[in-house]
Amino acid sequence: MAVILVTGATAGFGRAIAVRLVKEGHRVIGTGRRADRLDALRRELGDAFLPQVLDVTDAGKVAALPETLPADWRKVEVLINNAGLALGVGKAQDSKLEDWKTMIDTNVTGVVEVTRAFLPQMIERNHGYIITLGSIAGTYPYVGGNVYGATKAFVAQFMRNLRTDLLGTRIRASTIEPGLCGGSEFSNVRLRDNQKAADVYKGTDPLTPEDIAGTVSWLLSLPPHVNINAIEMMPVCQAAGGLAVDRKSD
Numbered sequence: 001m002a003v004i005l006v007t008g009a010t011a012g013f014g015r016a017i018a019v020r021l022v023k024e025g026h027r028v029i030g031t032g033r034r035a036d037r038l039d040a041l042r043r044e045l046g047d048a049f050l051p052q053v054l055d056v057t058d059a060g061k062v063a064a065l066p067e068t069l070p071a072d073w074r075k076v077e078v079l080i081n082n083a084g085l086a087l088g089v090g091k092a093q094d095s096k097l098e099d100w101k102t103m104i105d106t107n108v109t110g111v112v113e114v115t116r117a118f119l120p121q122m123i124e125r126n127h128g129y130i131i132t133l134g135s136i137a138g139t140y141p142y143v144g145g146n147v148y149g150a151t152k153a154f155v156a157q158f159m160r161n162l163r164t165d166l167l168g169t170r171i172r173a174s175t176i177e178p179g180l181c182g183g184s185e186f187s188n189v190r191l192r193d194n195q196k197a198a199d200v201y202k203g204t205d206p207l208t209p210e211d212i213a214g215t216v217s218w219l220l221s222l223p224p225h226v227n228i229n230a231i232e233m234m235p236v237c238q239a240a241g242g243l244a245v246d247r248k249s250d
């Protein structure tokens with residue numbers, strides 16, 4: 001059973017992943033900014049869960065994390081880069097630059113820095129697995145997807161390029177790219193309005209955080225010679241919407 005680090009374990013996918021992996025016998029280090037949520041998870045999951053308050057945009061703390069973990073938690077075999085967010089649904093021309101920067105700092109720089117912090121020990125042991133949460137927004141453009149989608153395209157390509165650099169090692173890298181998923185705080189954070197967030201899922205049967213946790217569990221169950229590069233998953237009620245044309249009337 002492995003020591004697994006899950007970023008963003010205070011809510012949504014990260015929480016469900018932590019719960020599932022502890023139930024499957026792993027030891028999980030869960031990070032996030034909200035200490036109370038992490039403490040509650042520790043009470044729920046017991047000694048197999050180690051809470052670590054961490055803002056992934058704090059470069060110094062991220063770099064120091066591997067050495068500041070308790071000695072028997074330092075050999076992180078699986079890193080799950082899950083912490084991330086979308087802010088706003090406005091068109092690019094109507095979006096706030098601050099929101100764009102926060103998404104880039106969290107979804108791009110945060111993922112790069114956390115990965116860089118744990119890669120050397122994986123290389124040293126020639127053993128490890130990095131799973132990153134992308135999104136269908138990284139593949140399919142939609143109105144208001146602008147910088148969020150671009151950050152998810154970045155992480156998908158980062159994982160593909162990691163695979164290339166890691167060829168010859170026994171370290172694996174995968175991206176999970178979900179579509180519409182309810183049961184998390186994603187839309188509450190994005191829309192900053194709980195009613196509008198609830199409306200996103202009205203009349204739908206979306207993916208759930210448990211579906212994502214199940215996918216992580218399946219990836220970890222595969223034999224060590226198998227690398228799934230990417231998984232794109234949507235609920236049955238969702239499909240890609242096609243191209244748009246702007247036609248002027250005569």
Ligand SMILES: NC(=O)c1ccc[n+]([C@@H]2O[C@H](COP(=O)([O-])OP(=O)(O)OC[C@H]3O[C@@H](n4cnc5c(N)ncnc54)[C@H](OP(=O)(O)O)[C@@H]3O)[C@@H](O)[C@H]2O)c1
Binds near residue numbers: 011037134135178180
């Ligand atoms: N839900 C969807 O429809 C969907 C679809 C595709 C992809 N995704 C991706 O899946 C991942 C998880 O999303 P979710 O739906 O589970 O969202 P969520 O419920 O809002 O959870 C996001 C998690 O990220 C953490 N986080 C955000 N900013 C952070 C920071 N600066 N430092 C540390 N932790 C931070 C949050 O913890 P704290 O606030 O406590 O720090 C929280 O635990 C994200 O990368 C998201 O982009 C979501």
